[in-house]
Amino acid sequence: MENEICITIESVSDIITAREQGRTIGKGLGFSSTDLTIIATVISEVARNIIVFAKEGEIILGTAKQGGRHGIVIIARDLGPGIPDIPLAMQDGYSTRKGLGLGLPGVRRLMDEFELMSDVGKGTTVTMKKWVYQ
């Protein structure tokens, strides 16, 4: 990952900062306006998960290159309680808090690459990539 920036997420206004940064990076990479909306929404979802489940954490944004294509990397990391049952959390419509937790399966659909790592009691890291469509 190149051009890395890290945004501390500890209040709801940080969510807006993070998604605006994501939009700026995405624009620089040449994403379409639909993709920019997708990127901003995905950042919004994972940043909110940090606030709701872990209270604080960070969003790391950067760019990536692979075989001539460019993309954005989004990493959401926290040291919160972790996800005890990952397959369940990835089930569509599943939610541990009413209306929340729905984010992850949808987020996976919106991104090209999605990796979820979680240790109970230690924290959660979600790593996602989206490539510019050419």
Place this chain on the structure above:
Amino acid sequence: MEVPILKQGGFLIATIQAALTDADLLKLHYALVEQVGKHRSKGVIIDVTALDVMDSFATRTLRSLAHMVRLRGAETVICGIQPEVAFTMVQLGLTLEGISTALDLEEGLALLTQSSSKREV
């Protein structure tokens, strides 16, 4: 930033101007539920044209707002969902079931006028 609420005839129009914090959205909740009673409004329009992101929190907030307004005896129309936002909402699995939507403010007002005249008959 607080959301201004305008009174237009028997209806209230709340135009969301920019990315709102959670606190702003909650304030809008309370303000609308109260003003529906104060102005005896029969309809509320929430104009989200300026919103570039509708995540699960924003969607749930709008849904509960519409339900509260309905409990106060008025109808809610959400108008101005941008094409990119609509696309992303569907992919994420977010829905506004049971809530009226309209293309823009003009269509939203037409929809409310229609439904309130139906109720008077």
